Amino acid sequence: MAVDFHQMEHKAPEPKRTTLRNVAAEAGVHVATAAVILNGARSSTVVSPGTRQRVIDVAARLGYSANRAAQTLRRQRSMTIGLAAGPVQNPFFAEMATLCESFLLDAGYELVMAMDAGRYLDDRAILETLRARGVDGIIMWSERETEGRRLAEKGFDCPLVFFGYPSESVDSVTADFGLGAQMAAEHLVEVGRRRVGYFCPSESLALWSGNLRLQRFCDTIRANGFHPAVFPYEGRLGDVSRAREAAESLARTSDTLDGLLCFNDLVAIGAMMGLRRAGLRVP
Structure with missing residues (x-):
């Protein structure tokens, strides 16, 4: 019986992902301190500016990036907020998105934006899309009765705030x-x-x-x-x-x-x- 032997291809092992522990060890700090600096973990720990910069520099040199999926599982929160607004071609919505993102980043959150390109009777899909992304809450621009607004007012299983048109059943922020x-x-x-x-x-x-x-x-x-x-x-x-x-x-x-x-x-x-x-x- 003849047997053909084919040379097997050997793939080089993929480099291991740099972990928070690697960064902490290299920077000479506790893992909890590194987590506060790099991941925005809640803690009463006071971190000096010098220590903060040292940890950031080490993380950059080692190529560390936070594992968002793991953080979400551990915290049971995605640390993201959805913004349902009009198209950013409108300077009003562009500034609105910029201000929301600036505030949320300072609070340790990221912004996920979904634009309503004029389909005012179809904004229910926008809310459902943001909810499916696992956001922790939604800010919704609303200035008329729409399917999305009616869905939110009936009860929506995601914290939500209206911006624009006030509501008696949903928290809202309005301008004069x-x-x-x-x-x-x-x-x-x-x-x-x-x-x-x-x-x-x-x-x-x-x-x-x-x-x-x-x-x-x-x-x-x-x-x-x-x-x-x-x-x-x-x-x-x-x-x-x-x-x-x-x-x-x-x-x-x-x-x-x-x-x-x-x-x-x-x-x-x-x-x-x-x-x-x-x-x-x-x-």
Whole structure:
């Protein structure tokens, strides 16, 4: 009987993962001290700046990285927070994400962001996706009734906070959108504008915050003895090109306006582009 022998391939053993114990031993500190410095472990231990830097330097030299899966199993927490917000093309949401991440990192958490790209009736999927990622809690931007909002208000098995539209059954943080519109309108009047209009996509009129802005704008302009003008246009909240087209059309058909209050930053960006294309100077 003939037997063929094939040379077996021998793989080089994979390098062992650097552990927290390796770092602690190399830096000459207790494992618990290294855990406080590198993993944000809770402890009453006070660590000097010199010791902290030494441990960080050793960890970098040895290529140490925290084992998140092991930490999650041990703590029964992922140390992550989900943010369900609008697209970061909107400067408001970009700043919101930046501030949330900065605060969470200082507290030892990481941010997982899921963007709502305008599918307002489909944000339930965003909440379920973040929950499936095992986040410890969710911050949800909400300014209208949606499937996701209704799911959260019925009872959601993950700690959740609304930002934007207040709720009677879910913890919420809200801004005074009405006061903001009032202050903006008062500023336009103070700098000498007398024929001021409110410029917004029609979609915004269905929003709680949109109605607040509109009502306070109108009240403020009337209180100063002038007539408020409202210019809604067909378009989505984040559609800059549609805002540009609408503003250009408005500028070419109306020669009475000398000031505009826009619904949000993206509408304002589109409005400035449209007004300039129509030959108007925007300070």
